[in-house]
Amino acid sequence: MLCKIQPACIQSVTDKHFRFLFCVPTTQLSGGVKVIFALTDRLVDAGNEVDLFSYANAPEWYSQKARLVEEKDLSKVDMNRYDFVVVSNAVFIPMVLPLLGTARCVFLAQDYESFHHSTDTTYESFLAESPAFKALYSLPVPIISVSRPIARLIKERIGKSAYYMPAGLNKDVFKPQARTPHPGRKRVLLVGNYLMPYKGMRDGLDALEKLSADIPVELVLITQEERGRKLFDSYSFPKEVHFCPTEMDIPQIIASCDAYCCTSWYEGLGLPALEAFCCGTPVVSTRTVGVDDYAEDEKNLLLANPNDPEDLSDKLRRVLTNDALAAQLVQGGFETMQGRYEWETTLSTFLSAIADIDVTYHGAGEIDQPRLKRLLDELEREGSLTPIETYREFHRLEQELTRAAEKLASDAPANGEISELGAIRDRLKQYVTNDRTQYYAAFKAKYDLCVLLIELAGTPDRVHIQRLIHPQRGATAGTNATALTEVRYTQS
Numbered sequence: 001m002l003c004k005i006q007p008a009c010i011q012s013v014t015d016k017h018f019r020f021l022f023c024v025p026t027t028q029l030s031g032g033v034k035v036i037f038a039l040t041d042r043l044v045d046a047g048n049e050v051d052l053f054s055y056a057n058a059p060e061w062y063s064q065k066a067r068l069v070e071e072k073d074l075s076k077v078d079m080n081r082y083d084f085v086v087v088s089n090a091v092f093i094p095m096v097l098p099l100l101g102t103a104r105c106v107f108l109a110q111d112y113e114s115f116h117h118s119t120d121t122t123y124e125s126f127l128a129e130s131p132a133f134k135a136l137y138s139l140p141v142p143i144i145s146v147s148r149p150i151a152r153l154i155k156e157r158i159g160k161s162a163y164y165m166p167a168g169l170n171k172d173v174f175k176p177q178a179r180t181p182h183p184g185r186k187r188v189l190l191v192g193n194y195l196m197p198y199k200g201m202r203d204g205l206d207a208l209e210k211l212s213a214d215i216p217v218e219l220v221l222i223t224q225e226e227r228g229r230k231l232f233d234s235y236s237f238p239k240e241v242h243f244c245p246t247e248m249d250i251p252q253i254i255a256s257c258d259a260y261c262c263t264s265w266y267e268g269l270g271l272p273a274l275e276a277f278c279c280g281t282p283v284v285s286t287r288t289v290g291v292d293d294y295a296e297d298e299k300n301l302l303l304a305n306p307n308d309p310e311d312l313s314d315k316l317r318r319v320l321t322n323d324a325l326a327a328q329l330v331q332g333g334f335e336t337m338q339g340r341y342e343w344e345t346t347l348s349t350f351l352s353a354i355a356d357i358d359v360t361y362h363g364a365g366e367i368d369q370p371r372l373k374r375l376l377d378e379l380e381r382e383g384s385l386t387p388i389e390t391y392r393e394f395h396r397l398e399q400e401l402t403r404a405a406e407k408l409a410s411d412a413p414a415n416g417e418i419s420e421l422g423a424i425r426d427r428l429k430q431y432v433t434n435d436r437t438q439y440y441a442a443f444k445a446k447y448d449l450c451v452l453l454i455e456l457a458g459t460p461d462r463v464h465i466q467r468l469i470h471p472q473r474g475a476t477a478g479t480n481a482t483a484l485t486e487v488r489y490t491q492s
Contacts, residue, residue, distance in 0.1 A: 177255030277333030300332030
């Protein structure tokens with residue numbers, strides 16, 4: 001059962017302002033980050049003092065009203081300045097608890113994070129429970145969830161009640177759009193990071209490939225990812241990629257498509273489907289858990305089984321070939337959004353939860369720091385966490401290796417250069433002892449390169465080294481290059 005806030009408590013919210021620090025690991029474009037930025041904007045407008053901590057710099061795609069803390073080391077932030085430290089990810093909880101001072105920690109849960117990490121890429125492994133994440137959710141910190149399914153999962157698996165704050169949508173931006181005809185091909189929209197296995201993008205691509213045998217289709221992709229575009233080369237249909245569009249750009253992209261397809265194995269909510277509802281584009285979605293917050297199968301969308309390209313293909317075929325069904329789903333989407341997912345409700349329910357927590361929750365009590373450290377170590381060992389210092393060390397070593405390799409490629413090797421490469425190799429080696437870690441593959445690739453460069457340093461031919469450090473130099477464009485078009489956006 002979800003925690004309820006009494007009307008009297010809602011009224012009391014207007015009488016008190018709070019000092020908040022929101023902690024987000026990244027400012028990169030994603031649904032979860034969008035929700036936090038929009039919430040903090042409205043908290044500032046309501047008279048609260050709001051700061052943001054992130055390991056990343058200010059976003060280029062959004063101009064947030066909350067102040068971004070300049071400090072990039074969480075342990076150096078004075079948390080006594082705040083009433084509440086609101087963390088966006090469960091892994092922040094054991095990092096924040098020892099640092100709080102007089103502040104109190106609140107976890108804003110937009111996902112059940114156990115389902116985001118796995119040592120392999122199978123559907124079953126991603127939906128398995130992680131004991132370490134279960135322990136994080138069990139820590140004595142109040143939880144506010146952005147969907148009822150997340151709150152139910154937390155209650156069922158952890159035995160802990162969560163406050164419910166419905167996520168808001170900017171309906172001044174996401175609203176019915178003029179349809180742009182695209183004769184010749186049916187355009188299907190996918191949204192998200194295609195390199196994250198749990199997003200199920202390969203399932204969607206396989207479904208489109210199957211469809212393309214009978215129906216001319218085109219992929220339209222909105223993504224924040226630039227790497228690994230070779231993934232698309234084996235698919236025959238054309239692709240249009242929109243890299244980090246602004247919120248103002250997205251509605252027209254949605255409206256240019258004949259269907260939006262959510263392919264995820266799991267989502268805490270699934271904002272793009274709600275955005276498609278508002279814009280008047282029919283939706284096909286996998287059964288992602290979070291979709292239960294709004295889904296009515298055959299009324300406002302069609303539901304497909306996750307990790308099942310055949311079922312996705314069948315459901316997309318129905319929408320793309322049946323105009324009456326598509327119109328029915330569009331109308332159902334409009335009806336679903338009437339009076340729901342309003343930012344005024346989001347703000348009031350968040351502040352109501354905070355007001356209740358302010359009265360009923362006095363902190364986590366005595367902190368068992370060794371236990372918190374063990375939890376973080378276990379997450380790292382199982383491949384669910386890359387500590388920020390490990391991430392930064394990787395980039396330092398990458399830069400050092402690049403400089404050393406460039407020098408080696410241009411000059412006859414000297415003992416000092418070979419010694420420098422040996423020191424870099426030894427620093428890389430300590431990160432390749434556990435192949436389950438999240439960062440193993442990245443460090444192993446640099447370690448192997450470093451070892452090979454040391455071996456080649458003893459040969460007179462510098463061409464081999466040049467080819468190693470510039471593998472794309474002289475390469476010709478693929479024969480199907482025009483099939484993948486990308487639209488980039490100038491950010492202000």
